[in-house]
Amino acid sequence: MKKINFLNTFKYSSSNIVNTSKNKKCLKNFCMVKNFSSVHVDRNDDTFFKSIKDWWDVNGTMRTLHEYNDVRIKYLKNQLTQEFTGALFENKISNQGVGNSMPFKKLNMLDVGCGGGILCESLARLGADIIGIDSNANSFNIASAHLNNYEGDELKYMQGKLKYYNGSTDNYIEDARKSDRHIKQFDVVLAMEVIEHVNSPELFAKDLSTLTKDGGYLFISTINKTNISYYGMIVAGEKLFGIVPEGTHDWNKFIKPEKLIQILKENGYCLKNLSGVSYNPITGHMDLSSDLSMNYILFAKKLSR
Numbered sequence: 354m355k356k357i358n359f360l361n362t363f364k365y366s367s368s369n370i371v372n373t374s375k376n377k378k379c380l381k382n383f384c385m386v387k388n389f390s391s392v393h394v395d396r397n398d399d400t401f402f403k404s405i406k407d408w409w410d411v412n413g414t415m416r417t418l419h420e421y422n423d424v425r426i427k428y429l430k431n432q433l434t435q436e437f438t439g440a441l442f443e444n445k446i447s448n449q450g451v452g453n454s455m456p457f458k459k460l461n462m463l464d465v466g467c468g469g470g471i472l473c474e475s476l477a478r479l480g481a482d483i484i485g486i487d488s489n490a491n492s493f494n495i496a497s498a499h500l501n502n503y504e505g506d507e508l509k510y511m512q513g514k515l516k517y518y519n520g521s522t523d524n525y526i527e528d529a530r531k532s533d534r535h536i537k538q539f540d541v542v543l544a545m546e547v548i549e550h551v552n553s554p555e556l557f558a559k560d561l562s563t564l565t566k567d568g569g570y571l572f573i574s575t576i577n578k579t580n581i582s583y584y585g586m587i588v589a590g591e592k593l594f595g596i597v598p599e600g601t602h603d604w605n606k607f608i609k610p611e612k613l614i615q616i617l618k619e620n621g622y623c624l625k626n627l628s629g630v631s632y633n634p635i636t637g638h639m640d641l642s643s644d645l646s647m648n649y650i651l652f653a654k655k656l657s658r
């Protein structure tokens with residue numbers, strides 16, 4: 354039988370972060386997360402994400418995220434290696450290249466809205482030290498259970514690299530402040546398919562900036578606000594073909610890249626790259642593309658103040 358342990362799961366409480374490995378009660382509380390409030394969390398979206406049970410089924414509800422994962426890993430590798438070539442990032446990255454199996458070794462990363470942990474686990478395997486945070490108890494529980502379901506050396510390696518936290522960015526920052534801890538800033542912050550779910554992209558971007566080191570990097574992937582994305586994502590993707598479950602998205606919360614780039618600029622970032630992401634509904638294939646009308650991904654650098 355597979356061993357479940359709780360070493361690497363952190364859960365948000367109103368007063369502090371509880372390391373569940375030290376608290377036996379948490380074993381039975383594993384699926385119970387206390388109520389907390391976050392300015393960023395849209396309650397409708399939160400209810401929706403509670404219903405997802407099959408995050409890790411590559412043919413299930415989240416199949417497009419699984420398909421997308423290889424594309425974003427390719428994008429991350431390309432962007433970060435280009436950035437680090439020539440100018441080493443505070444000796445964080447050596448002469449590792451795209452071909453290296455651990456290109457992200459020594460980089461600290463924060464994956465905001467990590468969901469069931471698909472991206473976090475891939476990044477940990479590529480060498481990153483990563484914290485995945487998600488405001489949804491169901492997403493957090495699924496991510497934690499999947500991590501803790503490894504065995505032997507793999508379990509040890511993954512637990513050494515990856516930790517999860519239940520809460521949003523404001524809870525995470527507040528927790529650090531309350532416990533007088535220094536707010537940890539990360540080399541790389543990621544928010545993949547999340548900003549279209551938050552209440553205010555402006556407030557959310559402010560927190561992302563607080564959590565990014567000066568000279569560090571940010572990746573955001575999201576959906577453009579266009580007529581094409583309305584018909585493609587909402588009408589065809591959700592209602593006609595069920596590529597993603599109905600109710601996943603609210604078109605009003607989609608954001609144009611120009612607007613997002615402006616918000617990021619106001620929070621100290623400069624854009625390094627912007628790419629479209631294409632999706633073939635027949636084959637299910639996704640790839641980077643020059644077409645920004647639906648999905649896009651961007652890479653930005655936080656300038657030193």
Ligand SMILES: C[S@@+](CC[C@H](N)C(=O)[O-])C[C@H]1O[C@@H](n2cnc3c(N)ncnc32)[C@H](O)[C@@H]1O
Pocket residue numbers: 391393394395398399402418465466467468469470471472486487488489492520521522544545546547550551552
């Ligand atoms: C579409 S999923 C994306 C999951 C993951 N980033 C990926 O791409 O594989 C969105 C996730 O973001 C989480 N989320 C939504 N709003 C959030 C917020 N304000 N703070 C943290 N997580 C949030 C949801 O609970 C959900 O798990």
